[in-house]
Amino acid sequence: MYKFLLCARYLRTRYIALASIISVMLGVATMIVVNSVMAGFSTEMRERIHGILADMVLEAMSMDGNADPERQMRIIEEAAGEYIAAMSPTVEIYGMLSFNYAGQYITRPVTLIGIEPASKSKVGTLTDHLENYKPEKDENGKAVGRAPKAADEPPDWELLPAFLEYRRMRMRQPNLGVDDDLDQELADQAKAGEKASGHNGMRGLLDDDEPQKKLTPEEMAAPLPARVYVGAQLVSFQYEDRETGRTRTMAMIQPGDDVALSTVSAGRPPQPRHFNATVVDIFKSGMSEYDSNLVFCNLAELQRVRGMFDPATGEIDPETQEVKFETCTKSITTIQIKLKNYADADKVIERLRSKFPPNTFSIRTWEQKQGPLLAAVEVESAILNVLLFLIIAVAGFGILAIFFMIVVEKTRDIGILKSLGASSQGVMSIFLSYGLSLGMVGAGGGVAVGLLFVRYINEIEAGLTWLTGRKVFDETIYYFPSIPTKVHPMMVLWVAVGAMAIAVLASILPARRAAGLNPVRALRHE
Amino acid sequence: MPETIMLPLTHIAAIAVEKAYRKGEHHIPVLRGVDIEVRRGEFVSIVGQSGSGKSTLLHLLGLLDGPDVGEVKLYGHRIDDLPARSRDELRNRVFGFIFQFYHLLPELSVLENVLAPLMIRHSTWQYWKNRGAFGDQAKDMLQKVGLGHRLTHKPSELSGGEMQRAAIARALMGNPEVLLADEPTGNLDADTGREIMDLLTSLNGQNELTIIMVTHDEAIAKCAHRIVRLAEGRLEAWGAAA
Numbered sequence: 036m037y038k039f040l041l042c043a044r045y046l047r048t049r050y051i052a053l054a055s056i057i058s059v060m061l062g063v064a065t066m067i068v069v070n071s072v073m074a075g076f077s078t079e080m081r082e083r084i085h086g087i088l089a090d091m092v093l094e095a096m097s098m099d100g101n102a103d104p105e106r107q108m109r110i111i112e113e114a115a116g117e118y119i120a121a122m123s124p125t126v127e128i129y130g131m132l133s134f135n136y137a138g139q140y141i142t143r144p145v146t147l148i149g150i151e152p153a154s155k156s157k158v159g160t161l162t163d164h165l166e167n168y169k170p171e172k173d174e175n176g177k178a179v180g181r182a183p184k185a186a187d188e189p190p191d192w193e194l195l196p197a198f199l200e201y202r203r204m205r206m207r208q209p210n211l212g213v214d215d216d217l218d219q220e221l222a223d224q225a226k227a228g229e230k231a232s233g234h235n236g237m238r239g240l241l242d243d244d245e246p247q248k249k250l251t252p253e254e255m256a257a258p259l260p261a262r263v264y265v266g267a268q269l270v271s272f273q274y275e276d277r278e279t280g281r282t283r284t285m286a287m288i289q290p291g292d293d294v295a296l297s298t299v300s301a302g303r304p305p306q307p308r309h310f311n312a313t314v315v316d317i318f319k320s321g322m323s324e325y326d327s328n329l330v331f332c333n334l335a336e337l338q339r340v341r342g343m344f345d346p347a348t349g350e351i352d353p354e355t356q357e358v359k360f361e362t363c364t365k366s367i368t369t370i371q372i373k374l375k376n377y378a379d380a381d382k383v384i385e386r387l388r389s390k391f392p393p394n395t396f397s398i399r400t401w402e403q404k405q406g407p408l409l410a411a412v413e414v415e416s417a418i419l420n421v422l423l424f425l426i427i428a429v430a431g432f433g434i435l436a437i438f439f440m441i442v443v444e445k446t447r448d449i450g451i452l453k454s455l456g457a458s459s460q461g462v463m464s465i466f467l468s469y470g471l472s473l474g475m476v477g478a479g480g481g482v483a484v485g486l487l488f489v490r491y492i493n494e495i496e497a498g499l500t501w502l503t504g505r506k507v508f509d510e511t512i513y514y515f516p517s518i519p520t521k522v523h524p525m526m527v528l529w530v531a532v533g534a535m536a537i538a539v540l541a542s543i544l545p546a547r548r549a550a551g552l553n554p555v556r557a558l559r560h561e
Numbered sequence: 562m563p564e565t566i567m568l569p570l571t572h573i574a575a576i577a578v579e580k581a582y583r584k585g586e587h588h589i590p591v592l593r594g595v596d597i598e599v600r601r602g603e604f605v606s607i608v609g610q611s612g613s614g615k616s617t618l619l620h621l622l623g624l625l626d627g628p629d630v631g632e633v634k635l636y637g638h639r640i641d642d643l644p645a646r647s648r649d650e651l652r653n654r655v656f657g658f659i660f661q662f663y664h665l666l667p668e669l670s671v672l673e674n675v676l677a678p679l680m681i682r683h684s685t686w687q688y689w690k691n692r693g694a695f696g697d698q699a700k701d702m703l704q705k706v707g708l709g710h711r712l713t714h715k716p717s718e719l720s721g722g723e724m725q726r727a728a729i730a731r732a733l734m735g736n737p738e739v740l741l742a743d744e745p746t747g748n749l750d751a752d753t754g755r756e757i758m759d760l761l762t763s764l765n766g767q768n769e770l771t772i773i774m775v776t777h778d779e780a781i782a783k784c785a786h787r788i789v790r791l792a793e794g795r796l797e798a799w800g801a802a803a
Contacts, residue, residue, distance in 0.1 A: 036688040037680035044668035451664045454625055455731075456653020457681050458646060554625045558664065 037452070038461060042468045045441070046476070052469075055437050056477040058430035059534050063481025064488060066423045066530045067522070071489045073416045074526070075519030080412070083322045086160030087329075088401035089123070089371035091380060093387065098128055099301040100343055100366035101395055107370060114390045115383045120375045121157035124367040125150050126337050130298035132269055132330055136287040143269050145330045147298055149337030149367075152190035158373040161331075162190050165264060166317040167290070192262040192333050194315050198291035203256045205291075259293060261312035261336040267319035268327035270294075282509075290314050296330070301343045301366065310340045321515065338365045370396075427534050431541040434473060438466060438545035449549050450557025463550035470542025474535035482531050486522065493517045572601040572771050573622060573739055578631030580617050591617045593794040594631070601738075602769035604762070606782035609791035615775045616743055618791065622773060623656045623741040624648045653682050657732030661744035663724040665716035671727050672712040675699040678735035702730045706760065722753035729760060740764070742774040746781055758784045 046052065093111075095101045104124035111122065126149035133142045155161050162168045162184075171180040183195055194202070270288035275281070288294060292314050299305035312332060320326055338344055339360050349363035374380060380400045387398050402409060442449075449462055488495065496518060499507045508518050580592040591614040599605050607615045620626045621633055624640065633641040640651060657678075658664075665674045676699045680688055688695065703709055706726040716724055725745060732740055742761065746754030762784055765772050774785060782788050790797040 036683070036685045037677055039685065040673065040680065041666070041668060048668055447664065448666055448668075451666060452677075452681070453649075454623075454652060454658045454660075454664070455678050455681055456649050456651075456735075458649045461681065555620050558625075558660065 037457065038465045038468055041448075041465050042472055045445075045469055046472055049441060051437055051440065052473055055430060055434040055473050055538070056480065058433050059427065059474060059477025059538060060480040060484060062423070062427035062430050063478050063530055063534045064485035065426060066420070067482065067485030067527055068488050068492070069419060069423055070416075070526050070530070071485075071520045071522045072492070072518060073412075073419065074521040074523055076515075077412050077416065078521045079515065079519040080322065081409070083320050083325075084405050084408075085401050086163060087320055087322070087325055088404060089158040090374045090377050091372040091383060091398070091400050092404055093370040093372070093391070093396040093398050094127075095368045095396055096394060098299075098305075098368060100126060100368040102345060102366045103364050104367040104370065107367075107396075110390050111370065111372070111387060115386045118374055118376070118379045118383050119372055121154065121373040123151060123154035123158045123371045124334065125155070125369045125371060126334060126341070126343060126366075127368050128298050128337070128341065130296055130330070132265070133295040133297070134270070134288055134292070141287070144328075145266070145269065145296075146328050147296065147337065148329060148331050149334035150331050151334050152192065152331075155331075155371070156190050158371045162186065164318050164320040165190060166267075166319060167195060190316075192315055194258045194262075194291060194313065198289070198315075199256070199258070201289070201291040202258070203253075206256050258291075258313035258315070259311055261296070261310050261340070262315045262333050263294065263296070263312045264316045264318040264331040265294065265314050266326040266329045267317050268323060269330065270314070270317070286317075288314055290316055296332070298337075298341065301341045308340050308342075310336075312336075334367075335360075335365075338367075343367075424533065427537050430477070430534075431537040434470060434538055434541040435544060438470065438542050439548070441469075442466065442545045442549045445549070446552060446557045446560040449552050450554045450560065453552075453554035454558065459550040462552075463546045466542050466546035466549050467539060470538045470546070471535060473542075474538025477538065478531040478534040481534065482527055486527070489520045489522055492520055572599055572603070572636065573773075574598040574634045575618065575622055575628070576632045576634065578618070578621055578628040578633065580614070580621060580626070580629050591794050592621070592628070595791070595794070595796050597622075597789060597796065599739075599771060599773055601771055602765070603787065604765045604772045604785040605774070605787045605789055606785035607773065607775045607789045607791060608777060608779065608782045609797075610777065613791040614794040615777075615791050619741050619743055619773060619775045623658060623739075624652055625658075653678060653735060655738050657735060657737035657740045659725070659728050659732050659740065659742040659745045661747040663716070663721075663728045663748075665724055665727055665731070667716055670713045670715060671703065671708060671719070672696070672699055674716065674727060675703060675731045675734050677731060682735065699730075699734060702734055703727070706730045720753075721749050722756065725749060725753075725757055726760070729757070729764075733764070737770070739771045739773065742772065744776055745774065746776070746778065754778075754781065 093107075101107060108122050108124065112119065126147075128147050128149075130145050130147040131142055132145045133140060135141070150161075152161065165184075167184045168182050168186060168190075170182045183197070184190075265288065267284075271284050271286045273282055273284050276283050293311050294314060295309065295311050297307060297309045300308050318326065318329060318331060343366040344360060344363035345365075346358040346363060349358040349360065351357065352359050372383070374383060377400075384398050384400070387396075391398065452462055452465075453459075493508075496508045575595055575597045577594050577596055578592055579590070579594050581588055581590040583589070591612075595614070595618055597605075597618070607618060609615045617626070621628050621641070624633070627641050632639050635651070635655065640648070643651070652658075665671075666677065669677065676695060679695050679699075683691070700709065700712065703712060706729055708723060708726050708730065711719060711723060711727075716727070719727065725748075729745075740761070745761065746757050749757060758781060761772060761774070764770050772785070774782075776782050
């Protein structure tokens with residue numbers, strides 16, 4: 036009983052111990068804040084990558100792809116159908132995206148992905164990232180209206196009526212948009228009533244040999260056969276509004292505009308292929324790597340442009356005597372798979388590897404595909420934790436030094452206790468419980484401060500920004516509207532237990548010293 | 562002056578005890594073979610000049626230190642070579658200490674200081690269960706030494722005499738058989754010293770408490786049944802108080 040009583044009294048009366056409590060508290064709070072922010076970033080990033088990549092990906096070794104996706108998917112279904120929720124064939128190829136903006140011809144390197152939107156949205160979170168599925172927002176990012184498309188509506192390649200109207204308006208009022216050159220061109224074409232089939236709006240950008248025919252303005256305003264969802268960062272830029280000091284995004288292209296795409300054909304040697312496409316939607320995942328790189332295109336059109344089909348398997352049109360593209364066996368480069376339970380991924384990989392020879396598809400989970408990135412985040416987090424734990428270790432040394440001082444100060448009290456019959460273990464446990472109490476109070480305070488900091492981190496960031504006049508968290512760098520955080524209760528528990536353990540460890544030496552004191556010498560201590 | 566009473570049983574004894582301290586490279590002998598026997602209920606004063614070894618002898622008898630040579634016996638049983646835990650228990654149950662500088666724990670109130678021996682003796686659970694009874698017992702004890710009105714005061718708020726009374730109450734709280742007092746009046750004025758001696762004498766008379774008191778004040782020493790004189794670590798003389 037005397038141990039707890041003295042321990043409690045020392046806590047209340049020895050203000051120097053407050054220094055140890057504060058250092059433990061700061062260490063614990065820092066670890067919780069940093070870990071929560073790291074976990075927030077990591078989770079957000081993983082969710083975004085996972086959403087775009089699907090659970091599992093079968094990638095063809097060659098960019099020419101593998102023929103007959105239906106047959107491949109049948110094999111997958113037979114091998115591991117019970118684990119699979121959905122599949123989506125895609126074609127992935129590098130390309131260039133070009134468009135006119137404010138008199139400039141802008142070209143960007145891109146990854147062109149041919150998809151079937153309906154099946155793609157079943158294997159990942161495609162609709163979450165399409166602007167047509169997001170409600171309109173005001174300047175402060177607050178939703179002010181309903182999304183043009185309902186969340187349960189499957190994505191397609193149709194242009195929304197508003198954007199179709201925008202195309203028509205551009206035909207009638209060519210100077211409406213920011214793209215003056217293109218507007219002029221459209222106006223000229225409209226006047227002449229002449230337009231290259233399938234290349235309205237972008238004529239002049241590309242050479243093409245297709246025959247030209249007279250089109251009505253309505254036909255001219257119709258979207259092109261190739262449709263794309265373009266990564267938001269490819270067709271927009273951010274700037275700081277000097278009046279408000281806010282970061283604003285300026286779109287260079289919007290749905291309804293046309294862009295030019297260049298890629299290579301399948302086959303040997305690859306030949307350059309150019310085609311124009313109408314932007315149907317803007318893709319914004321929040322992952323800079325994707326938003327500044329990905330262009331989703333309708334799969335069939337990409338296969339047609341790249342020649343990823345076998346004419347020998349197609350039917351011949353009796354009228355034109357040409358092979359009907361729709362009836363040909365096509366090729367794909369990738370099959371994305373959504374699993375019913377991601378925990379079964381290893382089993383599915385094993386089964387699929389037995390069905391597909393290694394030279395046909397490489398079979399990987401999304402984590403394996405993004406292995407280096409995810410590993411880098413984990414290593415970063417681990418190193419940061421080690422460094423931060425050193426802060427608590429420093430606090431531990433503080434406790435050690437302060438405890439030695441307290442033991443010296445309390446030497447006579449130790450002698451008194453021993454003269455009253457207290458055992459060495461009893462005296463030792465006073466200081467061990469004192470250390471534990473300091474650790475508990477410090478860790479408890481640290482947990483409270485840390486969690487409060489995490490809870491109000493964005494408000495604190497805003498306050499610091501206001502105070503310093505400099506943006507602490509720049510969303511244009513991190514591409515998150517606010518600082519993401521995620522608190523893992525186990526992490527909080529471990530940090531708190533670790534801090535308490537360090538406090539107890541630091542008090543062992545002084546406690547042993549106190550326990551070993553000779554009572555007579557202790558009583559005579561000045 | 563109390564009468565010399567011959568009691569039949571040797572309560573506590575030191576036999577041929579020697580003790581030396583090392584100060585740097587110097588070996589300083591303090592006790593050079595001292596024999597002393599104290600009977601149950603006896604009040605013995607140990608007198609001598611500073612450095613004569615009287616306090617060291619008291620510490621050896623109370624197991625606060627061990628002799629280099631010789632033995633300390635309680636009821637004829639050697640106790641100085643017992644395991645540390647047993648010696649701790651004897652200090653808690655058999656001996657009560659009073660020091661010149663009171664040695665109260667400054668963080669605790671007077672009541673808590675007096676309760677300290679019981680807190681040490683009992684487990685947390687046992688103490689908690691009986692805390693009411695123990696509290697009453699401590700209050701009675703403080704009442705007995707005239708400190709009933711100072712229960713919640715801290716030692717720093719008491720006078721020297723009150724602190725010594727509190728120390729006596731603490732020493733008696735564990736119902737000891739032997740009270741070891743090291744210069745109990747050394748830090749007090751004459752009147753207060755006399756009051757403390759009256760208290761010790763009455764305790765010895767009422768409870769048959771064996772008291773061994775170290776003092777260099779001959780007048781105070783005369784309150785005891787017997788005076789033991791030490792000089793240069795040796796027993797010079799011992800006999801009944803005049």
